[in-house]
Amino acid sequence: MSDEKSDPAKPNIFSEVLSLLSANFSQYFMFIALIVIMLIFTIATDGGFISSRNISNLLNQMGYIAVLAVGMTLIIVIRHIDLSVGYLAGFLGAFAAIAMTSWGLPVYVVIPVVLILGALSGLLTSLPIAKLGVPAFVSTMAAGLIFRGALLLVTMGTGTIIIRDPIFNAIGNGFIPDIPDFGFLDDRHKVTLIIGVIAIIFSIISAIRSRRKKISYNFEVSSPSMFILQMILTSAIIGYVVWLLSGYNGLSWSLVIVLIVVALFTFITTKTPLGRHIYAVGGNPEAAELSGISVARITQLVFAFMGVLSALSGILYASRLQSATTTAGLGFETDAIAAAFVGGVSAAGGVGTIIGSFIGALVMMSLTSGMNLMGIDISIQYIVRGAVLVGAVIVDRATRKGR
Amino acid sequence: MEQPILEMKSITKEFPGVKALDDVTFSVAKGEIHCLVGENGAGKSTLVKVLSGVHPYGTYSGEIFINGEPQKFSGIRDSENAGIAIIYQELALVPELSVYDNIFLGNEITNGLTIDSYETIKQAADILKKVGLDVNPETKVKTLGVGKQQLIEIAKALKKDVKILILDEPTAALNETDSDNLLELIKGLKKQGVTCILISHKLREVLAVADTITVLRDGKTICTLDNREHQVRESTLIRHMVGRSIDNVFPKRKKIEIGEEVLRLENWSAYSPALGRQILKDININVHAGEIVGIAGLMGSGRTELAKSIFGNPDRYHVSGKIFIKGKEQKFRNPHDAIISQLAYVTEDRKGNGLILIQDVKTNITLSNLREITERGIINENEEIVVANNYKESLNIKTPSIEQKVLNLSGGNQQKVSLGKWLFVKPGVMILDEPTRGIDVGAKYEIYTIMNSLVERGMSIIMISSELPEILGMSDRVYVMSGGQIKGELTGEEATQEKIMEIAVEY
Numbered sequence: 057m058s059d060e061k062s063d064p065a066k067p068n069i070f071s072e073v074l075s076l077l078s079a080n081f082s083q084y085f086m087f088i089a090l091i092v093i094m095l096i097f098t099i100a101t102d103g104g105f106i107s108s109r110n111i112s113n114l115l116n117q118m119g120y121i122a123v124l125a126v127g128m129t130l131i132i133v134i135r136h137i138d139l140s141v142g143y144l145a146g147f148l149g150a151f152a153a154i155a156m157t158s159w160g161l162p163v164y165v166v167i168p169v170v171l172i173l174g175a176l177s178g179l180l181t182s183l184p185i186a187k188l189g190v191p192a193f194v195s196t197m198a199a200g201l202i203f204r205g206a207l208l209l210v211t212m213g214t215g216t217i218i219i220r221d222p223i224f225n226a227i228g229n230g231f232i233p234d235i236p237d238f239g240f241l242d243d244r245h246k247v248t249l250i251i252g253v254i255a256i257i258f259s260i261i262s263a264i265r266s267r268r269k270k271i272s273y274n275f276e277v278s279s280p281s282m283f284i285l286q287m288i289l290t291s292a293i294i295g296y297v298v299w300l301l302s303g304y305n306g307l308s309w310s311l312v313i314v315l316i317v318v319a320l321f322t323f324i325t326t327k328t329p330l331g332r333h334i335y336a337v338g339g340n341p342e343a344a345e346l347s348g349i350s351v352a353r354i355t356q357l358v359f360a361f362m363g364v365l366s367a368l369s370g371i372l373y374a375s376r377l378q379s380a381t382t383t384a385g386l387g388f389e390t391d392a393i394a395a396a397f398v399g400g401v402s403a404a405g406g407v408g409t410i411i412g413s414f415i416g417a418l419v420m421m422s423l424t425s426g427m428n429l430m431g432i433d434i435s436i437q438y439i440v441r442g443a444v445l446v447g448a449v450i451v452d453r454a455t456r457k458g459r
Numbered sequence: 460m461e462q463p464i465l466e467m468k469s470i471t472k473e474f475p476g477v478k479a480l481d482d483v484t485f486s487v488a489k490g491e492i493h494c495l496v497g498e499n500g501a502g503k504s505t506l507v508k509v510l511s512g513v514h515p516y517g518t519y520s521g522e523i524f525i526n527g528e529p530q531k532f533s534g535i536r537d538s539e540n541a542g543i544a545i546i547y548q549e550l551a552l553v554p555e556l557s558v559y560d561n562i563f564l565g566n567e568i569t570n571g572l573t574i575d576s577y578e579t580i581k582q583a584a585d586i587l588k589k590v591g592l593d594v595n596p597e598t599k600v601k602t603l604g605v606g607k608q609q610l611i612e613i614a615k616a617l618k619k620d621v622k623i624l625i626l627d628e629p630t631a632a633l634n635e636t637d638s639d640n641l642l643e644l645i646k647g648l649k650k651q652g653v654t655c656i657l658i659s660h661k662l663r664e665v666l667a668v669a670d671t672i673t674v675l676r677d678g679k680t681i682c683t684l685d686n687r688e689h690q691v692r693e694s695t696l697i698r699h700m701v702g703r704s705i706d707n708v709f710p711k712r713k714k715i716e717i718g719e720e721v722l723r724l725e726n727w728s729a730y731s732p733a734l735g736r737q738i739l740k741d742i743n744i745n746v747h748a749g750e751i752v753g754i755a756g757l758m759g760s761g762r763t764e765l766a767k768s769i770f771g772n773p774d775r776y777h778v779s780g781k782i783f784i785k786g787k788e789q790k791f792r793n794p795h796d797a798i799i800s801q802l803a804y805v806t807e808d809r810k811g812n813g814l815i816l817i818q819d820v821k822t823n824i825t826l827s828n829l830r831e832i833t834e835r836g837i838i839n840e841n842e843e844i845v846v847a848n849n850y851k852e853s854l855n856i857k858t859p860s861i862e863q864k865v866l867n868l869s870g871g872n873q874q875k876v877s878l879g880k881w882l883f884v885k886p887g888v889m890i891l892d893e894p895t896r897g898i899d900v901g902a903k904y905e906i907y908t909i910m911n912s913l914v915e916r917g918m919s920i921i922m923i924s925s926e927l928p929e930i931l932g933m934s935d936r937v938y939v940m941s942g943g944q945i946k947g948e949l950t951g952e953e954a955t956q957e958k959i960m961e962i963a964v965e966y
Binding site: 269270273275327328329332333335336339340342343344345346347348349350406407 | 770771773793794795797798804806811812813814815816817818822825826827829830833836837838841844845880
């Protein structure tokens with residue numbers, strides 16, 4: 057704001073950045089918070105936090121929460137909550153383990169079956185909500201109890217089930233393959249770097265395309281220097297993360313899955329009529345219904361998505377532990393809900409983005425990882441995470457109010 | 460001259476980018492009914508908020524005097540203590556609580572620890588008598604109609620020692636009878652020495668009750684008129700409000716041929732399981748191409764229920780009877796089916812079930828017809844901007860951009876967004892439910908003009924309205940409803956306010 061006085065005649069790039077930042081503060085706040093948190097931990101751990109190894113671990117650990125946070129975003133956007141996701145993930149993880157170890161089913165059969173079961177469970181949970189108006193809080197809590205019981209039931213005889221299928225276990229622990237060394241960048245994961253370069257090129261091309269399209273419609277676009285700055289920033293972030301990852305085994309399968317889920321749901325929510333319908337139902341269900349949108353159907357669909365993502369979360373978790381345990385899923389829902397709220401989803405409905413919740417999950421996981429590195433006791437960790445959760449929501453509310 | 464009970468001098472209130480009040484001076488004599496009129500955005504609400512302490516002392520410049528004493532309100536408590544009570548358009552009652560609980564909410568009469576119900580009920584009954592409301596104080600508020608709820612709000616205000624009662628659009632949601640009752644009550648309060656400030660869009664009632672009328676326009680006081688002898692004319696008032704003379708409140712329509720029948724209901728009845736009663740009974744109506752059909756009736760006569768039951772029945776009434784669209788029988792399972800049959804329904808309650816306030820103008824406009832701008836499953840956002848800008852231009856929606864959230868627009872512009880949204884589904888029959896409720900004179904005229912141009916192009920409009928002049932001024936034909944039935948049908952020529960009212964009150 058203040059720089060406008062310095063040279064009001066011609067708007068410079070600096071003032072354009074500032075006005076963009078102030079206009080979309082609540083959107084950028086999470087990014088800034090994430091960077092600040094990472095900087096603090098990097099300094100506190102003498103750079104240990106930002107090492108390739110730690111960042112790689114952090115991203116792989118967060119997979120099962122990140123996919124839940126994506127689904128939870130949609131659930132909260134349509135003004136509901138899902139408390140059953142943790143135990144559904146736990147139960148379906150155990151189901152997958154039993155299907156492979158006891159029944160000897162191959163992994164490529166088990167995974168689709170588990171995902172479908174997830175969808176059906178979510179759909180079933182949503183029926184009282186969508187058809188009878190039972191509060192989601194009650195319906196999903198009941199479903200959570202049932203899934204917990206089911207988990208205990210299937211693991212009763214065996215206790216922890218060890219999974220020995222190498223393909224299944226690679227989902228949570230494996231990395232994408234690399235090409236053989238050829239004397240250049242031998243200490244780096246080359247395929248990861250190549251994917252990174254492709255991602256950067258792709259993002260630049262699609263940005264230029266959308267800008268051209270806008271110009272062809274005679275719409276206002278940001279100034280060329282601003283556009284180039286945005287390009288450079290995006291490329292730098294992708295480049296840096298990829299460079300970090302390539303220093304330690306490269307991209308993990310778990311991260312690949314998370315990125316695909318985030319990309320897919322970002323696409324659905326921002327580019328398709330279905331996405332519009334979801335946000336319309338969240339923004340004003342009565343108006344949505346009178347606009348020809350079936351609120352009941354959207355509710356069922358969103359819970360079915362949540363079910364699939366719970367199943368995926370269960371698979372990621374069981375695969376990472378290479379086993380199904382009787383307590384798997386405990387507290388997942390809390391982490392997913394926290395990630396969504398930290399990521400700017402509004403409890404009042406209709407507001408929140410997939411990317412935001414992904415960043416929210418990253419913030420929460422960074423806190424855990426950073427504090428672990430610093431050797432901070434778990435008791436303090438819970439308190440800090442609670443404070444960050446409520447702080448983020450307060451800042452979000454305060455910055456939104458004025459607009 | 461006697462000292463005024465309230466004086467506001469040189470009030471200026473700025474919001475970022477706008478001067479909402481610009482050197483406004485406003486003076487109210489003791490015991491009068493003073494009406495405050497002006498278009499939406501003229502500054503009426505801001506003025507009231509300054510007076511009530513919602514905008515505390517220090518956030519505006521200028522002075523407020525009550526009985527000559529300067530006042531510095533830092534909040535609503537302060538203004539209440541000074542004897543000012545405000546009744547807002549949106550009622551602030553708790554539906555699940557009883558009438559007496561609501562009246563004494565926040566000021567409960569206790570005997571030490573618990574609420575003294577007997578004493579409360581006794582006092583509530585006295586206050587209710589004062590406002591002429593004959594209900595059992597133990598009734599739950601939710602079972603009462605809007606008119607009675609409005610009176611309870613006033614009773615609640617009167618319980619405190621009120622010197623100045625401010626009513627913001629009190630009759631907006633009321634039917635003629637309830638409005639008349641309310642206006643009578645205000646006149647009665649005046650006799651008891653209560654000074655009333657009345658904000659209203661309904662100029663007829665303003666002219667009927669006001670002793671003095673102050674007109675605001677664009678944040679400035681335009682004039683203060685003496686109306687003790689009822690000498691002010693509506694056209695004068697309108698001229699002051701809009702700064703131009705509107706010769707005819709209703710735009711002229713080209714004479715067009717009434718076309719074929721496009722919608723017909725046969726023996727249409729509906730039962731509401733939620734209310735547990737029959738809400739519509741044996742309705743037979745028809746609508747032709749190029750026709751505006753007015754549906755008149757008192758509040759609660761079943762007009763909105765009729766519209767909703769036709770439009771895919773989202774409230775899940777049990778309906779029987781037949782709908783014919785262009786001669787073919789249709790069965791709508793939901794609003795989506797109705798939209799496919801080229802029906803559109805612009806709701807009565809823009810904020811409640813019409814628009815998605817937290818979303819922007821363009822998203823609201825395209826919501827019901829996303830298919831039109833979707834290519835291979837992906838929304839073409841550029842096309843969306845073009846569509847929205849077209850409606851912004853053609854409907855004259857006043858908004859800085861189509862990216863503006865709808866909640867930041869004025870009522871009239873929100874209504875235009877609603878119209879744009881439903882025009883985009885390219886309907887054959889449009890049901891407009893109270894299309895000009897709560898919007899200013901200028902915007903009303905624009906909406907009437909839009910309606911005329913639509914029927915000139917062969918569209919049909921069913922217009923539900925509580926404002927009789929609007930029904931008379933716009934309709935080719937009028938159905939009058941009462942008690943969930945069509946009690947009469949009048950042609951545009953034979954319809955008069957008296958005739959319509961006579962039928963509407965028939966039970």
